[in-house]
Amino acid sequence: MLESLGIGIGVAILGGALGGLALELQYRLRPAMQLDVTAKEWNLEVYEPQRYQIVGDVTLRNPLSRFEIMVPEMQCQVTLLSSASLAGITSTIQIIPQHPDAPARADNYWFAYIVKSGKTTQAEIRVEILGADLSHLQAAWIQIRYVTYSPAGRESQVSHVVVPLQFPTPDTSQRWRPTPKADVLPIRTHLLTHLDHPVEVVRHYVLPHARKGDIVTLGETPVAIMQGRWRHPTQIRPGWVARRLCYFFLPTSSLATACGLQALVDIVGPLRVLSAFVIGAVAKVLGQPGMFYRLAGEQARLIDDVTGTLPPYDQFIVLGPQHSQQIVDQIRQETGLSAAIVDVNDLKAVKILAATADITPAFLIQALRTNPAGNADEQTPLVLIRPTDPHPPT
Incomplete structure (x- = not known):
C-alpha cells in the first residue's frame, strides 16, 4: 500500500515537473507579441525659409496568425538637430489615424484600435516647424511612441525616423588630396537616413565630380544607416x-x-x-x-x-551593412563608377567589405590609409578616388 502510494506521488511529481517544463518551453517558444512597424514614405512637403512641413506614414502590421494586438496609445516627439541655437524655433506634431475600418476623430484623439491577426493599419504624421530662420536646421529626429496591449501584457514601444533638413549642393571646386598613387576627394552629403539609397546618393553627390576611371568608396556605417540597420x-x-x-x-x-x-x-x-x-x-x-x-x-x-557615430545615431547601436557586394555592383551598373564599401579608422586600418571586380585591394588600401573621410562629424561618407599612377588598377 505504502509502496503504491509512493509510486503514485513520484509519478505525480514527475508529471507536474514535465508539465511545468512543457509550459515553460511553450512560453519561451511562443512568438513575440509585437507589431511590424515600417516608416518608409516621408517627404519634406513644405521647405520655405520660415516654415518646414514633414509628412510621413507609419504602417503597423500584426504578423501573428492567432493573436490580436491592440494599440491604445500613440504619441510623437521631435528632436531638431541644428548647427546653431534653436531659440525662437517651434515644432508641432499631428497624428492622423488612417484605420481601414474606422474614421479618424476630428479632435485627433487616438482611440484604442485592434490590429487583427495578419492585418495592418496606418497613421499619417505631420510635423510643422516654424522660425525666423530655419537654414541652420540639419535634421528632425522623430520618435513614434506607441503602446501595445496583448496576451503578453501592456508594453511600450518606440520607432524612430530621421528626416534630413539640409542638403548641400555638390561643390565642384572642392580640393583633392594627394596620395602616392591617387588623388582623393571626401564628399559631403546631407545627413543620410533610411529614406536614402546608396545608388541615388552616389548619383547626386559624386557624379558631378567624377570622370571615367574613378572609384567611389562608401563608409560601412552610412550604408548600414541607409538600410535601417540601427x-x-x-x-x-x-x-x-x-x-x-x-x-x-x-x-x-x-x-x-x-x-x-x-x-x-x-x-x-x-x-x-x-x-x-x-x-x-x-x-x-x-x-x-x-x-x-x-x-x-x-x-x-x-x-x-552608442557614441560610435554622428548625431542622432550616436544614441543608437548601428549594425554592419547587408548585401554589400550587391550594392557596389549596382552602383557600378547604374553609374559607371567602380565602387567599394569600406571600414576605415584613424589607426590606418582599412577593411574592404565589398568591391567591384575591377578594383585592386592593395591600391584601395593605400589610397584610404590616411582616412580622408574622417571619424568625427565631417559628414563626408563618400570618397572619390582618382588614380594618378601611369598604370592604374585593372
Whole structure:
C-alpha cells in the first residue's frame, strides 16, 4: 500500500515537473507579441525659409496568425538637430489615424484600435516647424511612441525616423588630396537616413565630380544607416550570454556593453557567441588573439555601439551593412563608377567589405590609409578616388 502510494506521488511529481517544463518551453517558444512597424514614405512637403512641413506614414502590421494586438496609445516627439541655437524655433506634431475600418476623430484623439491577426493599419504624421530662420536646421529626429496591449501584457514601444533638413549642393571646386598613387576627394552629403539609397546618393553627390576611371568608396556605417540597420538600446533586451560576457571585452569595444553584445547575439545566436568566446579565450592564452571575431562572424567587428557615430545615431547601436557586394555592383551598373564599401579608422586600418571586380585591394588600401573621410562629424561618407599612377588598377 505504502509502496503504491509512493509510486503514485513520484509519478505525480514527475508529471507536474514535465508539465511545468512543457509550459515553460511553450512560453519561451511562443512568438513575440509585437507589431511590424515600417516608416518608409516621408517627404519634406513644405521647405520655405520660415516654415518646414514633414509628412510621413507609419504602417503597423500584426504578423501573428492567432493573436490580436491592440494599440491604445500613440504619441510623437521631435528632436531638431541644428548647427546653431534653436531659440525662437517651434515644432508641432499631428497624428492622423488612417484605420481601414474606422474614421479618424476630428479632435485627433487616438482611440484604442485592434490590429487583427495578419492585418495592418496606418497613421499619417505631420510635423510643422516654424522660425525666423530655419537654414541652420540639419535634421528632425522623430520618435513614434506607441503602446501595445496583448496576451503578453501592456508594453511600450518606440520607432524612430530621421528626416534630413539640409542638403548641400555638390561643390565642384572642392580640393583633392594627394596620395602616392591617387588623388582623393571626401564628399559631403546631407545627413543620410533610411529614406536614402546608396545608388541615388552616389548619383547626386559624386557624379558631378567624377570622370571615367574613378572609384567611389562608401563608409560601412552610412550604408548600414541607409538600410535601417540601427537599433535604440531600449529596443534590445540583453539575455544571459550578453549580460555575462560583455564584461570581458575591452572598454573601447562595441561589445563591452550588454546591449551592444546582445545586438550581435540577435544576429548570430547565443550558442555561436558563447562558443566563439570560449574558443577565443583559449586561443588568446595560447598567443592567438582575435579568434573570437573570426568565429563570431563579420558583424562582430562592424557593430558600432552608442557614441560610435554622428548625431542622432550616436544614441543608437548601428549594425554592419547587408548585401554589400550587391550594392557596389549596382552602383557600378547604374553609374559607371567602380565602387567599394569600406571600414576605415584613424589607426590606418582599412577593411574592404565589398568591391567591384575591377578594383585592386592593395591600391584601395593605400589610397584610404590616411582616412580622408574622417571619424568625427565631417559628414563626408563618400570618397572619390582618382588614380594618378601611369598604370592604374585593372
